[in-house]
Amino acid sequence: MHHMDNLRGIDLNLLVVLDALLAERHVSRAAARLNMSQPAVSHALARLRVLFDDPLLIRRGGQLVASARALEIAPVLEEALRQMRVVFGPGDFDPAKEKRTFRLAMSDYGSAVILPELTRLLRLEAPGIDLVINQSSREAMVRQVLDGECDLALGVFPDLPERLEAGPLISENFACLADRESMPGKERLDMEAYLSRPHVLVAMKDGANTEVDTALRAAGHQRRIAVTLPHWGNAPRLIQGTDLVLTVARNALVPYESDPTLIIFEPPFTIPSFPFVQVWHERRGGDPAHIWLRDAVSGVAISLGR
Template sequence: MHDVNNLRGVDLNLLVVLDALLAERHVSRTATRLNMSQPAVSHALGRLRLLFNDPLLVRRGGQLVPSAKAMEIAPVLDQALRQMREVLGPNGFDPAREKRGFRLAMSDYGSAVVLPGLLRRLRREAPGIELVVTQSSREAMLRLLLDGECDLALGVFPDLPERLQAGQLAIEHFACVADRSSMAGKDRLDMDGYLARPHVLVAMNDGTNTEIDMALRALGHTRHVVVTLPHWGNAPRLIHGTDLVLTVARNALALHESDPSLVFFEPPFPIAPFPFVQVWHERRASDPAHLWLRNTIADVVTHAQRLTS
């Protein structure tokens, strides 16, 4: 075992590898993040285990789990590397040269709002960045973050577990859409008309706790949902030629608002607006590449909001 207190005997690059391993909990993802080969990362982990006289990361259930000592080291290491990056300044991270993969979790609503502008920015400013996008329920996305299987989750998350952090991207409002031929010349529905119509619901589960239905229950009402589907993008297309009503986030309708066969109107009852956020694990908070990606996503959403306001 090396004397970890004698810095002259320690390759400080190993600490960068350890920081990445504790964040990724996966050898191949760490290799991609650091632009190293997998054998090089495995070799570095072996040296780190000798250095600290501890396994540091133990394979359990198909993933690497930090040991108690690694959990003790993690916050101290994170703070030390953050301070070093501050000393080195912005030259420590260059998006134009970064080669890194990120895993994002979001609904197709998030994909529609974020991905077009984000990909244009990445191709222009950071062509070495690669994205893998998945879709899950809110609960599943939070679990992916906690387990280190995801870098960022974008969506609506009213309650966050400990160790997860969030940044607001936008405040979203609800809107309704119906087929124009079913509206008898009207440009909106009152409450009775709204409740009398069948509805399309967008939800990853049975949808009984959506913001829409909770607002209705607070007024003593329920609506008749005849179609439940998990995809925002296809929902407006189901309205054509029917008496169905769809109530969704306004930005989810942006691509359809020029369709003359549809009528768009405000809900006939108050539904609280909701924050659209990005969420990450605290262990990634000070990672320069991760921070750059979060800031870039925030800029992309802000720009998209300006164009549609």
């Protein structure tokens, strides 16, 4: 590697491009991240391959895979650039001027709780930042963050693999929703009444749905589930005018607080709260735009916790 001894011969911008390519593993996404054209990024990659005497990224089945040498370079390069950004300060980052697309993964719970406020914040402070939201199972979300297909995942992740970092957003508790007319003169259901009613279960393989039945079993009880559905978005509508009870994460019920036909109350037994977090790859740790987005998401969550 004699020609790497002389740093003067290296255009530092090339290393910034390499860092983005190794993070994104995708030429057009790296280009969007760097505000460069796709041909310019491809040209930079060609120069980097000559410089390192290595293919660096290899196309395999429609995807770019990092070579062994690239995997060696990536953490060193990222750390070096991170330190340089600290030295030169984040002065170059201005949310109002940033043009970028972020890909976020979250369940429809996350979309309902965080997204409305986050979108308003972005339109006000960072109108050039676009969001693409996708929804998948917890396992798929973790994989997407690991593969760099997704910038940020929001959800309940009890055990995270190495190289992923998590920031707490909400400590979520459970609450019940019922039709007000179905419980005349009552503000809540006791255990007996709760168990005598049919229930709606939102089963989105998100882990946040089994807690209720686990807690009931621990207390030696079982409830009858009359309706199971994959998205809780429609669940509250099933409650109106029926004897059904819905027990879900409290923040999911915020939109129904002022609905006079419905009543929200504490469950008559203890269900442990669970942490709702945001998860990102440590590679994205020092990226100023990513830091700004994470801070925006936490800000929204804090305002929810009021």
